[in-house]
Amino acid sequence: MRPRKFWGWGYQDERISVDERTALGQIMQFHLPGMELHDTPEPELDDIALPAPRFAAPDQFDEVLSADKYERAAHTYGRATRDLIRGMQRDFSQPPDYVAFPESEEQIAALMEWCGHSDVALVPFGGGTSVVGGVEGGRVGETRAGVISLDMRKFDKVVEIDSISRAARMQAGLFGPALESALKPHGYTLRHFPQSFEFSTLGGWLATRAGGHYASVYTHIDDFVESIRMVTPAGAMESRRLPGSGAGPSPDRMMLGSEGAFGVITEAWMRLQSRPVYRAAATAKFDGEDGFLRGAECVRRLSQSGLFPTNCRLIDRQEALFNGVGTGEHTLLVLGFESADHPVDAWMARAAELCRDAGALLPSEAIKIRDDSGKAGGESESWKESFLRAPYLRDTLLLLGVIAETFETACTWDAFPTLYHSVLERGGAALNELCGGGRITCRFTHIYPDGPAPYFTVLAPGKPGQMLEQWDAIKAAVSETLIACGGTITHHHAVGRDHRPWYDQQRPVLFAESLRASKEVFDPKGIMNPGVLVDRG
């Protein structure tokens, strides 16, 4: 495998050039005037020291366990800003003791049994792109005799395709690009594209209930599941392949979002789609100070129109400017429709009417119908490129001393204006107090007939040596606001360890008790990813 960076985004051999770094620094000085840039070098493996494993690997797992320095470092954290900051500070004081690379369910079951007897925590690891502390097993600290990170990369096959029902049985460790490459020759796609697509896995998507980048209808991994297989310390559990079923609560729903707390998802039958051929894209603009809220009202009408756009990204003017897709004068609404079956011009024409009725600037020439390359072109494509490039730039921003991170939530339309204003106000106050300034921008990632999923991006000057504390305090202030305003602590990033304080407030008490009871059934010794989602009773 081409080695990935042990601390940041991308491959080890992909370095941002000095010129790019200088250009990014100049852009930041424009967006955060007066900020003093840092110049932290990228961490190298030789810069860091790891504590020795706390226990000797049993002989029976000689072929499965690794204590290799690179592997232990690369499995210490996920890819949240707090992870990157600690990586940048060369803090790898709590790595897993070993990394396991099983290739069969039998090996997983044997590891579970051994960990149960030996009081060692087992932390499932897909691509390690968690942004909520989901793979940070080291945080169990001294409460356990040790931690093993269980990497699923050898479960990397599309096992079977049923072209009559249009579904495929796929292993959980498949990364996004490999999964799509295996389906492409058959004319299919899973059509699930989270921003982290390149470095995340099917098992991770299922375990976190990931959201793809399409704005409406089929975009969540939940909607593509036909059946799931999970190995738990109490045995294996597999749901029946069904297009739908009213037979009681769904076993799939028990495994979806289980975050490795109940067991390891090894494979799933997933519904496929034909590859889209017809596309249309347009960018509507809203001017003025209140452009974002007027745009939100337009999106509300679109979301309730039954048109279900594939792209419907409302981007405030500062964020549009920062992403290089606007001049900073207008809030943008990047709209798109696509289909494998029929032209979508009529859908786009009706959406354009709705936008204009809501006060948007949308001249006919701003509507692009599919070009020969299959891409719709225009701002829609620039947006996609900048969207995929963003995680690479975030590492460099942190090295330059800029705190760059996001919050995501969802709320009903009636709650949205208050939530929006409160986050800007409370978050803005926290930035002033903790960083002496900074800014919060907003866009919608997903839309529903009853509400949007707003996504806030923070950019703020970090203080040398204090960025982690600064970020944790900003995160706490905004998270409290989200819960107080009726939002969810996460729309698609999962709970992990980092969201637990707010998730525990959000979920009903009886539901928490039933989750605890389930944990006892699946994982009676409490070895599976302790600290995420739910604690044992």
Ligand SMILES: Cc1cc2nc3c(=O)[nH]c(=O)nc-3n(C[C@H](O)[C@H](O)[C@H](O)COP(=O)(O)OP(=O)(O)OC[C@H]3O[C@@H](n4cnc5c(N)ncnc54)[C@H](O)[C@@H]3O)c2cc1C
């Ligand atoms: C730059 C960036 C962009 C992102 N964009 C998106 C986005 O657009 N949409 C979105 O939903 N999320 C996004 N995320 C968050 C993250 O990519 C998702 O949560 C993703 O689903 C995690 O997949 P993974 O394979 O990396 O899982 P990991 O990070 O390895 O694990 C995530 C959690 O799932 C558990 N787990 C992993 N594999 C298994 C398994 N086989 N069985 C049981 N449990 C398992 C882990 O223990 C952990 O709790 C983004 C993250 C980053 C850093």
